[in-house]
Amino acid sequence: MSAIAKALPRLRPEEMEDPKEHLMHDPMPRGDMNTMVLDSMHTATWKYWTVVTILAFIVVTCLGYAWYYLIMQGLGVSGDDRPVYWGVFLVNFVYWIGISHSGTLTSAILRVLKIESRRPFTRVAELMTAFAIVNAGLSVFMHMGRVWLAYWMIPYPNERTIWPDFHSPLMWDFMAITTYLICSSLYLFLPLIPDLAMVRDRSKGWVKTFYKILAIGFRGTEGEWKNLHLAMNIFAFAIIPVAFSVHTIVAWDFAMAIRPGWSSSVFGPYFVSGALLSGVAAVPIVLFLVRSTMKNMKYFLRPEHFDTVGKMLLIISMIWAYFYFNDYIVSWYGGDKWEKILNLFVQTGPQWWLWYLMLFCNIVVPWSILWRKKWRQTPWLMALVGILINVGMYTERYIIVPEMLTINRMPFTWHSYIPRVEIILTIGTFALFLLLYFAASRILPLIPAWEVQEGQEGHILRKIGKARIPTISEID
């Protein structure tokens, strides 16, 4: 911290930022802060209910009814065909897994690295994990021809004396996602406990009972805090390899197949970087929405947090580009005829523009905007960048799944793919994601108040001469 003190005198006054801009140096009494968090939870205007109603309606029709229709009619109502046996459902699956990935992973990495500006938004990111994984699971179930028999993937002793096949990447996937779902739910839940306890203590009646159950009797004793921190530390470290493995295994669903374009050894890290890119890009969107729609949030979520996410985005975008061109150049230089045709098809085929859209959104946009601090600190711009990157990453998955499936080793069968009922169901999943967020925003404290408080307690502004120097005491 002394480095900052040395650097400060060189800045001219107008360049000096007010340390108070940082949440950590803008402390607030605990009681007030808890009230603010509770207030934001309990404020539900007519606008809120209107949006929730609309979202619920979309979920019931676009997700519920359309899926019922899909199940009853069979996958004929989707756009899948030969050779594009996997369509938008699998795109959605990879996309949502990617989103889900980043929430927990970002939070875990930031926690492990002790990045202080993480404190107010880890919860938002972790919730993203939980809700996105719900959508990812739903997408897989939508994709299945006979979803009512999906339980056959569960290994349990049965009257048929037959087990699932553990050779199948889909089984690994099933296992990995189940593990990830459990781990990330726990990882979401652990830091929630003190906040739930806080809500419990400030509510009455059956609501209190509800939070009483959720808070599993947390009373804030020294021992409880110690155990909580220990558990969180273990999980933060443990979940990083789990998250990496999950998305690597998702990549293996593709990479293990003998198909041109898919069968690539770099697909694992490439998919992980892609997942991070889309997931981290989703964070500023959610932050922006939360900050601009919920009460008291401007205090918690500040430009500095957008700045942190922006820096991460820039780096991840570069990593992604590195892996993408690595994969691309290897396949191009390899000169395999099928890879060649596939690349030609992606770039000049009927849907050539998708490829350029992907490159624009994933590389041009972040590289040209995120280098500048001022732009990084503009919430709406960051939200826009986040949306564009998500469009780009969705396009990337679209290219990998239906576009690449169009080209196989039997040119006589090459038929293109036009999504049909998938579009409606995709809208439904997005609506479900939002609806879950909206519901969560009134049930769970979106800001981990205790973590912010903990951080603020550790951060102190010291006056040295005229300058106020931020310092931090060792926490943990």
Place this chain on the structure above:
Amino acid sequence: MSDKISRRDFLKLAGVGAATTAVLTGCGPAARLVQREPYTKMPEYTYNGLSTYYATTCRECSAGCGLIARTYQGRAIKVEGNPNNPVNLGKTCARGQATLEGLYNPQRVRGPIKHSRGQSLYGSDNQNVESNMSWDDAIQVVADALSKNQPNEIAFLMGMAPDHLFDLITDLTKAINAPAPIRFGALGMFEARTTLMQAANDLLGQSGLPFFDIGNADLVFSFGANFLETWLSPVAQTRGYSSLRRRNPNQRGYFVQFEARMSQTGAKADEWIPITPGTEGLVALALGSLMVTASGASLPAAYSNVDVNSIANVSGVTLDTLKRLANMFAGSAHPLAISGGAALGQSNGLQTAEAVLTLNALVNNIGKDGGVFLSPLAPLADEYHRPASIREMDDFVAKLQSGSIKVLFVHGVNPLFELPKSIALRDAFKNVPQIVSFATFPDETAVQADYIFPDKHGLESWGYQKVAAGAGSSTLSGAQPVVSGVYTADGAVPQIFYDARATADVLLAAAQKAGGTLASALKFKDELEYIQSQLKGLLGNTDGFFSAAEINTFTAYFQQNGGWWKTSDDRVAPSASNALNKTFNATPAQFVGDGELYFVPFVEPVMAEAGANKPWLQEIPDPTTTVVWNSWVEINPDTAAQLGVDNDDVVLISSDAGSVEASVYKYPAIRPDTIAMPFGQGHTAYGQFAQGRGVNPFDLLSNATNEAGDLAFASMKVSIKKTGKKRQLSRLEGVIGVYENFGQQP
């Protein structure tokens, strides 16, 4: 098996059929709906779960292939070729395989119906119109028609197959001195049977259908003959083709095809030579002339008028190519030239057929292995009764138009679909007071009839068929019912669903009712008795596949083996002594209309004229274009680019005779000055799978004929106009993979 027992008795079954088919569903609990035990009286030899096989004859076209039908608990499950039948030796074509979809078609005529002309035979919900009269009344109607009209006011129009019903109706017409039944079929017209027979008669001095021995040849020049598709006897000819390629392991037979549009047959050729339509005969003459010139002999009369250079010009085949081909033909040990298809459907078709026969005579292969024979005459046949040519049909329609025919019986043919619109049969029908159709299916002609007395489907019928082409031995294919019918089990008592009755039975009963000479001439209890009376002619023949001295034994063997055929080689070797003496004028073909494009209609090989109501045939891709479920127009990609049309654009094709709209298929193997359209779709009735699907190219044809009287179906010149509409053709091939630039327009 005595003649008192007909299998119908013990095939009577129950509980099967419509509502509760034994195998309803696959992997769900719905399989609980299964009901078993279709029989009330199970035949001794039948076990549940084991199949019973019957030999019969395929009725999908007139080739007369032998079938073995597998039946299971009273239902026909699968048909396969009869390995003993000399026509197909155990093989079948796609149409034969799909014959079951005719038997179990959702749209068959439910029973005898009296109906007003033009009214559909199935409703908008695709439910069949119920029968509204009894068979007794139906027989009375036929009896009245036969007895109350003057004999020359009665006309019979029949399908192409020379079967027992044709014999029966011939006997019937003889008994009352009515005109002999007319036989007709669109396939016969496309095959130009009249032209082929006329050419044989002119050059070889002997009438009969030519038999081209492809299997024993080394080199085949085919002038438009689509012998692997629907021409004469495709299964037998495909067998011949197979032998052409593989008979001699050291030397693979070579095959050259001359035609303007690459047919499925042309696709299998080693060389496909796109010549101008109508110049096939000229090229044959040029080849012959070049061969003679090269050998240094003097030109025979046939080639006296041949100017090789001008033929090279007009046909679009270079002189070098002609010389090379002539050399090849002359140098081959067993060369064979075949004419057929669109080459004969030209104004100079007879000249083409004769020029090609001359080419065969020149290499001296008439009556030799690997050469040209005449098809053997079937047992019981006095001569080959060919189907009517278009000229004869024109005369027949004129007769109908004049009102001199009071009652018309139609069986086995759908003339309203199978005749060009320019032959105004529909109008002529208005002048016929009574039309009786024996159609099994609600086809266009049945819809225009006053009475429909449905015949049984081929797999429910007795019969025999005199094989006209394809078999090297004299063959009579035998048919027997393999199922007793299609039943429903709505109530406790199973009901026959399609209450059809054999037309022969109807006619025999009507003859008895009509009385007089008719009754005494046709004193048969039923169809089977009539067939036995015919088969008596074969008793004691020892040169056959089997022999028997007594008719009941013979009939049993006949049914068991699926017919009777000789074991000898019965191909007729005609004399070729005068074949080279006919002079030709070497006239190019005349074309009708002033459009800029030649128009080549061809028979869709899988569907042909009557396959459109079978969903499986609809879904089987056309072998060359892979289009399913619709009709299309084939245009060379360059021509399409000039016209500014792309795949799936709807164009208006108009000729002097009419116009149709169809989707474009950019077909790379067609001359730029030619367009082609398949025949087989464009039904306005004929069941839910056929109706309203595609267009009929016959709407574009005039009634111009060639010298022999066969329809000059390839003699139209048409023009094309873009309509701006688009209708996607369904095809099996992936356009992205099969065509350049991922199938996008460059």
Place this chain on the structure above:
Amino acid sequence: MANDLNSPVKMNMSQDAQGKWGMVIDQDLCTGCQACVAACSMENNVPFVGEVDAGYGRNMQWIRIERFWSGSFPDIKMTSYQPVMCQQCHKAPCEPVCPVYASVHSESEDLNLQVYNRCIGTRYCANNCPYQARTFNWRDYQDARQRPELVTLQNHLNPDVTVRRRGVMEKCTFCIQRIRHTEDTAESENREIRDGEVVPACAQACPASAITFGRIDDPTTQVSQAAVTSRAGHLLEDLGTIPHVTYLAGGA
């Protein structure tokens, strides 16, 4: 462009009698007449899907006859007709990817099985099949409650073959019901199966006799002898799937 991409590869990979049943298709003889397609569909209860679905790449036929174009007019040639069905790979890529053993190898017959009732419809096997030989039941094509026209047409369904419902993958089985039936007959007569006794529906119908079927572990059978000629090759042999369908090159 894509014309010559999937002509059979000749890699002189030794047969090593890998496998049990094999098929040889002579492309020189195949006339593309589609009789095999019809016969297969009739034998194996393959549904028809209608015009729209058929045009969208959802044909359910277990055999498709491929053909490409080479050259341009007037020197255009159609490449030899190539019937493609499940190649019954000895090392099939479709098998390990199925999570529930629905696509599974038959150890006793060395065929790729598709156990319809076990299939949950992930469609991974179809993606991983380099020959694109698998078809999927996109709808309840065989359900008469949804397609009233089937009420009569259902009568010819083959009781020896399961009728598939929606959401199930299917493919050519080498007519395993006929293999089983013949085995049963041979067993009841206490003898071995004779060469040529098992005939799949496609080979049975083929008017050109272009399809031969039999045991490839016995060098004396017709199919073994046809498979060792110089014209023999396999589709995508470089993938090492060891397919059991041998193609004899056309036009030579």
Place this chain on the structure above:
Amino acid sequence: MIKSFFNALNQPLGRVGVLIVFLALLSGAVWGIAQTQKTPQQPIDFPHNIHVGVLKIPCLYCHPGALRGPSPGLPTITKCWGCHQQLDITKTSPKLVPLVQAVQNNTPLQWVPVMWIPDFVHFVHRPHIAAGLNCETCHGDVSKMTVYQTPQVINMGWCLNCHRSKTEDNAQNNPTNDPAVAASLAEERIKLTDCSTCHY
């Protein structure tokens, strides 16, 4: 409102109500499952105990297909009538009225299959009989039944257990050093546990 509802549930009556609802749901489920396991109603209550137990008619007399092919078959009225037309009881017994009527009207007796196997399983009786299995091994002792009921739940595990144990027994009962015999036993075992044996 929600609160008062929960409060109401806390009352003794409310708890009883919850219990009643729970029991109703449970018994409904049990009843539903029991329905699917019931032996179906046959057109005639055919007394197997008399025909097999007393009259000693062999199974294969009425179900001859078991010896030859996949399905043993259920007898048609012809077979019943062959004996019954000679018996006086046919005219008098009210239980046989359906048979008499069926014969008079020439309608089938629609027996309902009890030993039901889904149609994606291709079961063939012949090899099982050939392998020396008795009918009662799978079908139970019908001489003690009237209307036929299945003695066990039929599922894949049941089939496979038998296939496995039989092949194991065969291998144990024939200890051999002959590699050919051992190979054929191993082959039998593979064949009998192969999916393609029953599913295609």
